[in-house]
Amino acid sequence: MPFLPQGLTPQMDNRGDKRPAGNDSFSTPPGTHKKSRPSSPEKTGEGTSMCASETAAINIRNARRIMAKIKHRLNGYKNEDNPTKKLIEYVREDISKLDISIKKKTTVGVFGKTGAGKSSLINAILGEKDLLPSGTLCACTSVIIQVGANVTDSNYTAELEFISKEEWDAELETLLNVLSEDGEEKDGALFNTANEKITALYGEDGVFLSVEDLKKDEHFTNIPEFLKSKIKKIVCEKASDLSDEIGCYIQHDDSRPGESYWPVVKTVTIKVPNCKDFLEHVVLVDLPGTGDYNKSRDQMWRMKLRDCSTVWIVSEINRAAADRDAWEIVSSSITDMAQGGECSSLSFICTKTDDLNPQKYMKASKLKDDDFHITPEDPQYGNKKKIACIMHRNGKAKEKVKKQFLQQDTIKKHFDCDDNFLSVFTVSSEEFTKEDPILNQEQTEIPALKDLLRKYNINHINETTHHYISGALGILSLIQGSKESDAKMMVERSKLYATLERDLHQALGHLHEYCHEIKSSLQALLAKGASESEEKGVETAKEVIMSSRHQTLTALCKNDGFFRAKKGVIDLNSSLARPMFQHINSEFSEFFPVQGKVTEKSLQAKIDQFTIITEDLLTKYENSPVLSHVLKFLKIEEMKLKKVLQQEIVEKKKKIYTSLYESIQKNMQPCYKDAAAIKGRGSMNKKKDMLRDHIESSKSEMFQEAKRNMVALLDRTLEFTVEKIRTGLMESIDVSLLNENTLPFMDIRKDIELLKMLSQE
Numbered sequence: 092m093p094f095l096p097q098g099l100t101p102q103m104d105n106r107g108d109k110r111p112a113g114n115d116s117f118s119t120p121p122g123t124h125k126k127s128r129p130s131s132p133e134k135t136g137e138g139t140s141m142c143a144s145e146t147a148a149i150n151i152r153n154a155r156r157i158m159a160k161i162k163h164r165l166n167g168y169k170n171e172d173n174p175t176k177k178l179i180e181y182v183r184e185d186i187s188k189l190d191i192s193i194k195k196k197t198t199v200g201v202f203g204k205t206g207a208g209k210s211s212l213i214n215a216i217l218g219e220k221d222l223l224p225s226g227t228l229c230a231c232t233s234v235i236i237q238v239g240a241n242v243t244d245s246n247y248t249a250e251l252e253f254i255s256k257e258e259w260d261a262e263l264e265t266l267l268n269v270l271s272e273d274g275e276e277k278d279g280a281l282f283n284t285a286n287e288k289i290t291a292l293y294g295e296d297g298v299f300l301s302v303e304d305l306k307k308d309e310h311f312t313n314i315p316e317f318l319k320s321k322i323k324k325i326v327c328e329k330a331s332d333l334s335d336e337i338g339c340y341i342q343h344d345d346s347r348p349g350e351s352y353w354p355v356v357k358t359v360t361i362k363v364p365n366c367k368d369f370l371e372h373v374v375l376v377d378l379p380g381t382g383d384y385n386k387s388r389d390q391m392w393r394m395k396l397r398d399c400s401t402v403w404i405v406s407e408i409n410r411a412a413a414d415r416d417a418w419e420i421v422s423s424s425i426t427d428m429a430q431g432g433e434c435s436s437l438s439f440i441c442t443k444t445d446d447l448n449p450q451k452y453m454k455a456s457k458l459k460d461d462d463f464h465i466t467p468e469d470p471q472y473g474n475k476k477k478i479a480c481i482m483h484r485n486g487k488a489k490e491k492v493k494k495q496f497l498q499q500d501t502i503k504k505h506f507d508c509d510d511n512f513l514s515v516f517t518v519s520s521e522e523f524t525k526e527d528p529i530l531n532q533e534q535t536e537i538p539a540l541k542d543l544l545r546k547y548n549i550n551h552i553n554e555t556t557h558h559y560i561s562g563a564l565g566i567l568s569l570i571q572g573s574k575e576s577d578a579k580m581m582v583e584r585s586k587l588y589a590t591l592e593r594d595l596h597q598a599l600g601h602l603h604e605y606c607h608e609i610k611s612s613l614q615a616l617l618a619k620g621a622s623e624s625e626e627k628g629v630e631t632a633k634e635v636i637m638s639s640r641h642q643t644l645t646a647l648c649k650n651d652g653f654f655r656a657k658k659g660v661i662d663l664n665s666s667l668a669r670p671m672f673q674h675i676n677s678e679f680s681e682f683f684p685v686q687g688k689v690t691e692k693s694l695q696a697k698i699d700q701f702t703i704i705t706e707d708l709l710t711k712y713e714n715s716p717v718l719s720h721v722l723k724f725l726k727i728e729e730m731k732l733k734k735v736l737q738q739e740i741v742e743k744k745k746k747i748y749t750s751l752y753e754s755i756q757k758n759m760q761p762c763y764k765d766a767a768a769i770k771g772r773g774s775m776n777k778k779k780d781m782l783r784d785h786i787e788s789s790k791s792e793m794f795q796e797a798k799r800n801m802v803a804l805l806d807r808t809l810e811f812t813v814e815k816i817r818t819g820l821m822e823s824i825d826v827s828l829l830n831e832n833t834l835p836f837m838d839i840r841k842d843i844e845l846l847k848m849l850s851q852e
């Protein structure tokens with residue numbers, strides 16, 4: 092069958108890709124700067140998701156109102172006796188706690204080389220073609236840009252965070268060193284970056300100034316915030332104004348030497364109005380792939396990456412299928428995304444799909460007009476041909492990228508890659524933004540990406556809403572369960588208390604056993620890994636040292652063993668630690684999976700299974716007018732506790748995993764510092780010797796210490812988990828069963844009915 096391109100054959104489906112049918116411009120909220128697009132067919136796909144988020148938002152508002160009323164009514168009981176007062180206080184506090192966010196924002200990491208089209212893509216998604224500056228030839232800055240929604244007013248804002256003045260002073264020394272190197276030791280890429288940084292900040296003559304002169308505050312009168320280590324805030328009414336203002340902080344501009352400040356900027360956080368529906372709980376982070384050896388920016392880069400729940404790899408469609416670099420960036424940072432992070436899916440985004448010459452494309456692909464069912468007589472022939480070619484190439488690119496992904500062994504090894512793990516998009520930001528596009532919006536696939544963001548946003552809202560409403564119902568159950576307390580009931584209460592206390596003790600015992608098992612298992616793997624690191628790790632590290640050029644070596648030392656060069660990452664600590672990591676990686680992923688799939692062996696599974704409020708118990712007390720409510724309250728408290736733990740464990744597991752690396756880095760640090768300070772003739776060899784000697788002399792202790800630290804951290808996390816469940820549940824059990832306190836009668840049947848209705852929507 093000949094290939095029938097989309098758009099020409101409306102009856103065809105989306106060929107299995109994940110794009111939901113939807114057309115963007117017709118459901119943008121009022122006030123969004125969007126022009127109408129007559130060439131696009133109107134669809135309502137997005138409408139449903141908008142409604143869902145709106146409903147959830149209304150529900151949570153209503154639930155809050157109900158709970159505020161309850162709190163207010165509790166205020167009326169001021170003169171109660173002591174135990175009751177305490178109970179009232181507990182309930183009031185519990186209501187306030189419902190508002191504490193249980194979920195952090197979803198971070199989307201946008202990866203890609205300079206020029207790949209990241210900024211244009213983000214602009215297109217935001218519907219703000221002028222927001223992020225795009226397209227300058229030498230935009231090789233390494234500023235991290237975060238974009239989120241401004242939900243408070245209609246301004247465009249930016250917050251700039253600078254590196255510290257001390258750090259810049261230290262970097263200046265390195266930069267001048269790089270610039271003064273000559274002959275064989277000169278490293279072109281480093282030299283250019285150093286040159287650019289100095290000229291950007293100080294102008295053309297900067298390179299002739301001494302370190303002392305360059306350090307002077309007078310160069311920074313335009314950015315007093317940098318000297319004071321403060322955040323600089325910029326607020327504008329229009330996107331283009333903000334773009335103009337932030338340009339000099341994020342972009343290199345050859346034509347304005349001395350007026351760019353990007354070398355001292357660490358992150359820029361931009362907030363955009365009118366995008367609440369897809370960015371309220373989502374942050375897009377532009378993670379530039381270019382390297383320059385700035386320590387704190389590198390740390391920030393890794394920290395941000397560890398926070399990403401999904402990563403977008405952006406690459407031009409022309410290169411996409413063969414873009415080794417794009418996969419390389421991911422592979423080289425894989426553990427910061429997997430075990431050391433919380434990434435659970437990847438999207439590969441092929442950009443600039445409109446950039447195509449139909450004649451050449453058809454010739455190269457051996458395609459004829461017939462294949463596209465078009466004839467030159469058609470008045471729309473030219474456009475139809477181009478659209479057909481674009482869609483044809485898009486289809487092919489998707490296949491190729493997916494095929495290529497199958498060969499990415501590193502990535503596959505670290506992630507549990509099911510069919511949903513990778514999605515591929517073929518986008519044209521240009522066509523999406525143009526006044527007279529030939530592709531309709533759907534074909535540009537920008538709406539599909541926006542839908543993806545919207546989905547993250549809605550998930551967040553739904554989860555928060557669910558948490559609030561079920562928590563509120565729990566509290567109301569407690570109120571209902573605290574209003575009757577004759578002698579007979581007190582006996583019943585004590586009986587239930589004893590049962591729960593016993594069951595809790597028992598269940599925690601099982602959890603403890605499990606913790607012990609995973610601890611010993613990790614310990615054993617680490618021990619094996621440590622002895623292998625002593626051999627193989629040390630060997631590889633020495634090779635890295637020996638094969639590094641002088642400036643790379645210096646950069647490596649200045650940057651505590653980690654250097655993100657333009658060509659890729661060089662990491663001495665990783666080389667040392669690799670065998671240890673290799674030994675634990677797969678088991679570690681089993682204990683702490685992040686991809687929503689809770690493996691049998693995982694701590695999360697054990698927590699999920701943990702319960703002392705069993706179905707049997709609920710049935711047994713089903714008809715008790717008081718205790719049935721108490722149990723409902725406890726069940727919900729238990730659920731809430733588990734939910735909070737789930738998030739905390741993800742954060743803790745990242746720390747456990749990275750502790751291995753950090754231990755080794757810490758052990759090496761004094762040596763890096765000393766080596767970096769060696770100057771003068773023959774300094775390269777002296778540096779190499781120093782590094783090798785240190786590794787050799789400390790290897791027997793270094794890896795053992797890393798092992799001990801990791802096990803200790805794991806131990807603390809497990810202990811924390813068990814203790815949190817114990818104290819949390821015991822407190823709830825105490826408050827609901829132990830005391831003779833009763834709440835004054837409050838008729839809350841209506842409120843419960845209302846909340847139940849909200850929870851079902």
Ligand SMILES: Nc1nc2c(ncn2[C@@H]2O[C@H](COP(=O)(O)OP(=O)(O)O)[C@@H](O)[C@H]2O)c(=O)[nH]1
Nearest residue numbers: 205206207208209210211225226443519520521
């Ligand atoms: N034809 C075409 N050009 C694009 C598209 N997206 C970006 N570009 C161009 O590609 C260049 C680099 O884009 P930019 O967004 O700055 O890339 P970044 O460095 O990854 O942020 C600019 O000249 C853009 O105009 C697109 O969809 N189609």
Ligand SMILES: [Mg+2]
Nearest residue numbers: 209210224225
């Ligand atoms: Mg850019």
